[in-house]
Amino acid sequence: MNAIEIRNLTKNFGQKQALAGLNMTVPQGAIYGFIGENGSGKSTTEKLICGLLVPSGGEIKLFGKDYKDAGVREKIGVLIEQPGCFPNYSVWNNMMLQAANLEIPNAAEEVRKVLKVVHMEGSASNKYKNCSLGMKQRIGIAFALLGNPSLLILDEPINGLDADGMRIMRDVLVDVTKNYNCTVVISSHILGELEKIATHYGIVRGGKMIKEMTAEELEADCRTYVALQTKDMEKTQALLSRKYANVTLENDYIRIYDDVKAEEVVSYLYNELCILVTEVKTEKISLEEYYIDLMKEGR
Amino acid sequence: MNTFGKKSFLRKLKSMLTVDFKRMFTMPLIYIMAGVCFAMPILILVMTTMMGDAEEGAEAMGTFTNVWQAIGSVSGAGMSMDLTSMCNINMLYFLVAVLVCIFVADDFKSGYAKNLFTVRSKKVDYVCSKSLVCFVGATIMFVAYFIGAMIGGAIAGLPFTTEGFGAGGVIACMLSKIFMTAIFVSIALCLGTVAKQKLWLSILCSFAAGMLLFTMIPMISPLDSGFVNVVMCLAGGGLFAVGLGAVSNLILNKTSLV
Numbered sequence: 001m002n003a004i005e006i007r008n009l010t011k012n013f014g015q016k017q018a019l020a021g022l023n024m025t026v027p028q029g030a031i032y033g034f035i036g037e038n039g040s041g042k043s044t045t046e047k048l049i050c051g052l053l054v055p056s057g058g059e060i061k062l063f064g065k066d067y068k069d070a071g072v073r074e075k076i077g078v079l080i081e082q083p084g085c086f087p088n089y090s091v092w093n094n095m096m097l098q099a100a101n102l103e104i105p106n107a108a109e110e111v112r113k114v115l116k117v118v119h120m121e122g123s124a125s126n127k128y129k130n131c132s133l134g135m136k137q138r139i140g141i142a143f144a145l146l147g148n149p150s151l152l153i154l155d156e157p158i159n160g161l162d163a164d165g166m167r168i169m170r171d172v173l174v175d176v177t178k179n180y181n182c183t184v185v186i187s188s189h190i191l192g193e194l195e196k197i198a199t200h201y202g203i204v205r206g207g208k209m210i211k212e213m214t215a216e217e218l219e220a221d222c223r224t225y226v227a228l229q230t231k232d233m234e235k236t237q238a239l240l241s242r243k244y245a246n247v248t249l250e251n252d253y254i255r256i257y258d259d260v261k262a263e264e265v266v267s268y269l270y271n272e273l274c275i276l277v278t279e280v281k282t283e284k285i286s287l288e289e290y291y292i293d294l295m296k297e298g299r
Numbered sequence: 300m301n302t303f304g305k306k307s308f309l310r311k312l313k314s315m316l317t318v319d320f321k322r323m324f325t326m327p328l329i330y331i332m333a334g335v336c337f338a339m340p341i342l343i344l345v346m347t348t349m350m351g352d353a354e355e356g357a358e359a360m361g362t363f364t365n366v367w368q369a370i371g372s373v374s375g376a377g378m379s380m381d382l383t384s385m386c387n388i389n390m391l392y393f394l395v396a397v398l399v400c401i402f403v404a405d406d407f408k409s410g411y412a413k414n415l416f417t418v419r420s421k422k423v424d425y426v427c428s429k430s431l432v433c434f435v436g437a438t439i440m441f442v443a444y445f446i447g448a449m450i451g452g453a454i455a456g457l458p459f460t461t462e463g464f465g466a467g468g469v470i471a472c473m474l475s476k477i478f479m480t481a482i483f484v485s486i487a488l489c490l491g492t493v494a495k496q497k498l499w500l501s502i503l504c505s506f507a508a509g510m511l512l513f514t515m516i517p518m519i520s521p522l523d524s525g526f527v528n529v530v531m532c533l534a535g536g537g538l539f540a541v542g543l544g545a546v547s548n549l550i551l552n553k554t555s556l557v
Contacts, residue, residue, distance in 0.1 A: 054553060070421055080413060089325070100321070
């Protein structure tokens with residue numbers, strides 16, 4: 001069974017169409033990286049899943065049931081934009097209110113547990129308004145984790161987090177999916193971080209899903225290339241372009257995307273062109289590069 | 300394996316009430332409102348008495364000649380534009396609207412509504428809970444005003460004599476007025492759900508709607524009220540609460556919550 005199944009979802013804000021027949025499938029237990037440019041419809045989709053917006057058309061199913069099903073909705077943890085906290089209340093009181101909303105037995109114990117997970121147990125008595133951006137993000141994650149949710153929806157949860165916060169975040173998400181059968185939908189512009197944990201990806205553009213794939217499919221899709229540096233980069237690039245079809249100069253490296261081994265290139269340059277290679281490596285294009293390429297294709 | 304159980308309405312309402320009561324009484328708002336309601340009649344009665352020390356002069360100016368005028372007027376007096384009609388307990392209906400609007404707008408402004416409505420697809424428990432909690436808050440404000448009026452009257456040296464009505468009438472009048480707050484609470488709640496985080500809009504619309512009903516209040520809850528007045532106000536309050544509660548529920552279900 002899929003955790004989320006969305007078919008032909010549309011959402012109009014007056015004359016503006018935010019979602020134009022979006023389809024989305026999130027398998028249970030997945031960490032689903034939801035990627036797209038600003039205004040592509042990520043947050044709108046997430047808000048629709050959470051029932052915070054009313055769809056103009058289409059169907060949303062959560063765990064095989066209608067998204068309005070009260071039983072399913074009680075098991076959603078959410079962090080969209082800012083955590084919904086009262087600024088004049090302490091972190092603890094805010095958490096206890098949400099625990100009461102969720103009717104969590106042993107609320108104090110549960111709140112203590114989730115605050116410990118995000119390393120915020122020492123700041124529980126702080127007023128929410130006095131917390132830093134990073135602390136607020138951690139509180140938001142703790143909020144979302146309250147009550148052992150089956151589905152976590154996190155919109156830009158890494159924003160404002162320091163390196164330690166990002167590591168905690170990664171560990172928590174991997175832990176909840178592995179040990180608690182939780183499904184995570186996470187949208188972020190920090191693709192490097194997303195790449196470390198996501199098992200599935202959905203790329204959205206102009207309110208439509210343009211690609212959905214697993215991490216393995218992405219891995220297969222991401223081309224390998226040989227990157228090298230010489231003393232005269234432009235001349236080398238020109239000479240290599242005569243032999244190889246896909247040669248580019250990117251980020252201070254000459255990249256050869258053809259199916260070729262690094263040793264072959266080095267040997268060719270040295271033996272036949274008398275060019276000494278100062279640095280050579282074989283790499284795969286990252287999610288970020290893959291995403292940028294995909295976006296360029298559509299333009 | 301994920302299991303999704305459904306909870307009964309009463310169980311949900313109970314948890315919602317726990318949260319809302321906790322919120323209401325941990326916020327400074329209710330204490331400020333109760334304080335204002337307590338101080339207001341003291342200031343009004345003492346200051347207006349100072350304005351006209353002679354009883355005849357006071358009457359000519361339309362100021363208070365009796366403590367109970369701060370609570371209401373006898374049947375048939377109607378709504379006049381003098382001080383006793385404008386500056387009595389009926390002003391509190393507008394303060395009740397302010398209380399409800401701030402309480403509701405705070406939910407949407409802070410993002411708390413986002414957390415709440417994600418995990419609660421049915422909005423009826425939210426509407427019921429908010430109505431009940433705000434009604435209790437409004438009752439506290441009315442009681443604070445009543446106590447303030449008694450203290451203010453004593454300080455100002457105004458007579459506590461009852462002419463044309465008895466102690467039972469005063470109690471029935473107070474009960475009627477308290478039950479009538481349910482009407483204003485449900486109006487403000489309904490407008491609060493429409494305006495969401497736009498507090499100014501909900502307050503403005505609540506005041507406008509309140510003005511339409513304001514002139515009816517002295518007629519329905521005079522100082523010589525009886526059982527019929529109490530029942531009428533209770534029924535009216537209940538009907539408005541149910542009717543406008545259903546409208547609020549519909550608005551929350553059919554409109555965007557963020």
